Each structure stands twice: as C-alpha cells, then as structure tokens.
Amino acid sequence: MVAGRSLSQRRFASALRFDxxxxxGLAFLGFLTLYPFYYMVVxxxxxxxxxxxxxxxxxxxxxxxxxxYERVASNPKIARGFxxxxxxxxAGVGINMAVTSLAAYAxxxxxLVGRSFLxxxxxxxxxxxxxxxxxxxxxxxxxxxxxLWAVILTFAVNxxxxxxMVTFFRGVPxxxxxxxxxxxxxxxxxxxxxxxxxxxxxxxxLILFYAVGRWNxxxxxxxxxxxxxxxxxxxxLREIIISEQMNDYLGGVDVGDQGSVAETIKYATAxxxxxxxxxxxxxxxxxxxxxxxxxSIKG
Amino acid sequence: MLQSxxxxxxxxxxxxYLMLLPFFVYFVVFHYIPLFGNIIAFKxxxxxxxxxxxxxxxxxxxxxxxxxxYFWRVLRNxxxxxxxxxxxxxPAPIILALMLNEVRxxxxxxxxxxxxxxxxxxxxxxxxxxxxxxxxxxxxxxxIVVALGxxxxxxxxxxxxxxxxxVTSEVWQTVGWGSIIYLSxxxxxxxxxxxxxxxxxxxxxxxxxxITLPSLLPTIVVLLILRTGRLLTVGHEKIILLYxxxxxxxxxxxxxxxYRKGLIxxxxxxxxxxxxxxxxVNGVIIVSMNxxxxxxxxxxxx
Numbered sequence: 001m002v003a004g005r006s007l008s009q010r011r012f013a014s015a016l017r018f019d020x021x022x023x024x025g026l027a028f029l030g031f032l033t034l035y036p037f038y039y040m041v042v043x044x045x046x047x048x049x050x051x052x053x054x055x056x057x058x059x060x061x062x063x064x065x066x067x068x069y070e071r072v073a074s075n076p077k078i079a080r081g082f083x084x085x086x087x088x089x090x091a092g093v094g095i096n097m098a099v100t101s102l103a104a105y106a107x108x109x110x111x112l113v114g115r116s117f118l119x120x121x122x123x124x125x126x127x128x129x130x131x132x133x134x135x136x137x138x139x140x141x142x143x144x145x146x147x148l149w150a151v152i153l154t155f156a157v158n159x160x161x162x163x164x165m166v167t168f169f170r171g172v173p174x175x176x177x178x179x180x181x182x183x184x185x186x187x188x189x190x191x192x193x194x195x196x197x198x199x200x201x202x203x204x205x206l207i208l209f210y211a212v213g214r215w216n217x218x219x220x221x222x223x224x225x226x227x228x229x230x231x232x233x234x235x236x237l238r239e240i241i242i243s244e245q246m247n248d249y250l251g252g253v254d255v256g257d258q259g260s261v262a263e264t265i266k267y268a269t270a271x272x273x274x275x276x277x278x279x280x281x282x283x284x285x286x287x288x289x290x291x292x293x294x295x296s297i298k299g
Numbered sequence: 300m301l302q303s304x305x306x307x308x309x310x311x312x313x314x315x316y317l318m319l320l321p322f323f324v325y326f327v328v329f330h331y332i333p334l335f336g337n338i339i340a341f342k343x344x345x346x347x348x349x350x351x352x353x354x355x356x357x358x359x360x361x362x363x364x365x366x367x368x369y370f371w372r373v374l375r376n377x378x379x380x381x382x383x384x385x386x387x388x389x390p391a392p393i394i395l396a397l398m399l400n401e402v403r404x405x406x407x408x409x410x411x412x413x414x415x416x417x418x419x420x421x422x423x424x425x426x427x428x429x430x431x432x433x434x435x436x437x438x439x440x441x442x443i444v445v446a447l448g449x450x451x452x453x454x455x456x457x458x459x460x461x462x463x464x465x466v467t468s469e470v471w472q473t474v475g476w477g478s479i480i481y482l483s484x485x486x487x488x489x490x491x492x493x494x495x496x497x498x499x500x501x502x503x504x505x506x507x508x509x510i511t512l513p514s515l516l517p518t519i520v521v522l523l524i525l526r527t528g529r530l531l532t533v534g535h536e537k538i539i540l541l542y543x544x545x546x547x548x549x550x551x552x553x554x555x556x557x558y559r560k561g562l563i564x565x566x567x568x569x570x571x572x573x574x575x576x577x578x579x580v581n582g583v584i585i586v587s588m589n590x591x592x593x594x595x596x597x598x599x600x601x
Contacts, residue, residue: 131574238428242424
C-alpha cells in the first residue's frame, strides 16, 4: 500500500504527522505549565475537607466556598503585608530607576574620564559576590536592621539592568542631543526630556523587571525584618504555606474546622499574592522579550 | 599639558560625576564594604568586639570546613544539583524553541509562549509552596503516584527524591523564558536557505539538521559556556523553602549551609569563610568561562 503512494504524498503525510505531534506536544507542555496555577485557584474556592478527600485531576472547586478569602480579607497580617509590599515596590523601584538612569546616562557619555573603570567597578560585583554574612553585618552596623529600607537600599542597582540601559543610551542619535545642547540644556534636562522619552520601551522593561523582583522577593525581608509588622506579603505567604504557622490566621474559626480552613487559606493567599503579577502580565508580555534581547547585547 | 586637559575635562563634566554619585555610593557601601567585611573569615568575629578588634585566626575556619564532614556533603550536593539542572535544563529551552519555530499559526505560538513564560514571573514562595503542597501525603503528586500504581509517601521527606523534584521544578520555571533567546536567533536565519533546501528535496527533519541547528550553534555554545560559569552557584532562596533536616543529606548546598551556619547558628566567621571560598571559586570559574566565550565567539558578559 505504502509503496503505491508517490514520494510527495508520503512526504506530505509525514509532515502532517510531525505537525500534529508538535502541536499536541506544545499543548501538553502548556497544560503542565498552567495546571498548577489553575489548581491553586480552584483549590482556593474549595472547602478544605473536600479538597483533601478529592483524588485525581481537580477541574472545578469541590464543595465551593469563599471562606478562605473571607479569612484572608479579614486578616490584618495579610493586609499589612500588602501595604508593606506596595511600599517596597514604589519606593524601591523609584530608587532603582533614579540611580540606574542617572548612572546609565553618565556612563553612556563616550568622553567621560573614568567611564570604563566605573563600568568595571560595577561589573566586578557581578563576578564576585559580596557575601551574605558581611552584607547582613553591614546592615546591622549601619542601623538599617528591622527597617524596610534595608531591603530597598541593599538592592538599589541591578548591574545587569544598568548595562541594558547604558547600551540603549549609547544608541541614542547624537543629533537629538546636539540640538538640545544648542538650546542650552544641561545634562539633567537632556536625560529627562530626550533620553528617557526616546527610551520608553527600555524604561518600561526595567520598571517591570525591578517591580516583579521587588514584589516577589522574600529572602532579604526574612533576614532583615524580625518584626512581622514589617513583612511584605511574600514573607507572610511563606509563614502560611511553608512553615505552616497558621495560628494567626484561624482566629474565629471553629476548632473542628481549623484543619480544613488552614488548607485552603494557603491557596487563597497564594492567589492574592500572585494577582498583581497576573494583572501586570499583559504589559510584562509586551516589553520583556525586548528586555531579554537587549540584555544579550554586550554591555 | 595633557594632565591639565584631563583635569579640565573632569571639571567640565562635574554634573555627570554628580549623576554618578548615588551609583558610586551604593556600590561602595553595599558591595565593596561587605567585600572588605569578608576579612572576618580570618578572624574570630564577635559582634561585641567588632570587625577590627576581633582577633586574627588565620585560615583556621577554612581548615575547620575542609576537615568537617559537611565539606564533602555540600560540595557533592552543589555539584550534583547544578549538573543535573544543567543537563536537563540546558537542552529544554532549545527543544521548546525548535518546536515553537515549526508552528505556523502565530496565534497558537503566541499563546504557548505566554503560558510558558508565566512561571518566570511568579514568586518563588508561590512556586515552592505549590511544590510543598503537592508533595504531601494527600497532595496532587501523590494522587498521580497512586494513579500510576504506586504508594503514597511524603515526597519531600525522601532524600533520594529531592534532586529530581528540584530539577523538574527548575525546568518548569525556566524553560519558556530560556527559549526567548533561541527564538530570536532562529528568527534571524535567512529564509532563502530553507527555500534552497526545499528545492534540493530536503524534508523538514533534514532542514532542521542541515540549517536550523547549525545556525543556532553559536548561540548554544556561548550560552553553554556562560552557564558553565555558574557551575558551583546553586542559590539558597528556593532550596531553603523546600528542604528540611530529614533531607539535608541530598539538599544542603554551599549557599544554604552558609545561610544556616551564619544566620541561624550565628557562626559568623565560619559561615563567612565558607561563603568567601564559594565566591572566590565562582569568580574564577566565571572569569575563565567568560574569557573562553570571548575567544570562541567574541561574545562575553562584559
């Protein structure tokens, strides 16, 4: 039978078979990526006992309830966590962008004396890690221990992001700059009204990179902030989901139901923590590929 | 004359140096001072006496580490975890990019890309939290184990399962994001090459071997070299969310050991010594790999 078919027919059949498998393989991969998040959402709307009893693929909430979200919404620790996270993101990204763009502008000036030294000065810190314990002791010695500013200031510049911006600024046409100089504009003015506006894509990319890192970060908050009142929401989530320290979150729940509710509060907290990222995701999508590509260009 | 011209240029650029001031202060205070602070690895540091007053002890903390049973354990775990992640995690984004490259429907391609990039943006705490939840006795992973005819066990309490769980989750998190750079390399391949191949009668698979892979090779080589530079770098942030004393035997790496010895047990100097050793070795590997990358491709990190 097969021998009866022409070469081009066989080739067509094999190409089709390849396409079908390729599409199916990618669909399966997509499913594997998405399902844990889907599970997290569905589980957060389920009742805990039904969830524990449930076996196999979870597609819809079992014994649907909003109790986990009621607990999350009425919990002062989680609300405070959100405020702390917003504070860290707003102040932190503000500082990140200010320091990064000021430095990137200066470092993109080709005639600047010491330019290559200063770049090496920054790159060296990528090669040679400052060390966890020395950083911790420094934060304690300068009196930042316990303050959100410890987290904000210890990551004021990401060298990789800085290099992305320097590279981009170097590509800004000199003619744009020269006309501004003729008009008597100083460096600050040129950066603010020429460089930043023409680099919107890079600025957006870096804001998003910094913001996502700030929002998701938990480790340095964990070591610098002993007082739970200062915790960002990621650290509150860690307490709930990893250390299973649930007592603060179950106030008002019947003792008999606590195990059940504890189970779904974990998922609900994970959902509300991830929500801001998901809302930003369309914007992230638009810019981040560009950021990755810019990063691959030599700084 | 030359010297004064240089001075004049510096004076003219004082606004630029002012703009660099926050950057400079940040790196001095939060990077170079801690780098200097590493000298406590050679001292018996106590917070009461401070860095300068604490007595010198030479290399005794390094010696203590080399002769302890922890040395081989954390070194072995670091290498095993790093190499396994490299072996499974390095080809994965290349394969994904090649698969995506064969998709002709742009809508389908874009959907799969959006979905596979997502884990890159989700907090480690959420990712680790899901792994922990799924690995419990009643968890999703155990439901799957039972469906495949196995028995329920607390998966994260089994030392032998840590590396597979860690590596799988790493690939899950990074495969989509990692494919971006290959996809962009693929998009620069000259379409005429494929047309010529079709005329010569080459099928899809033949085109993959003869055109696509060779075009991708320079990117693959450079990324592999740069990735190798991080061979002894396994971060602590994810592992400390996943491990527990029952599985330290396979999950405790250099960085988690530094964290625990320093910030939990408060062995400041000992922990700093181990961290410094790791930084030095990593620095040397990165510099050599970067030099190698520059030799083979003229591409490098700096």
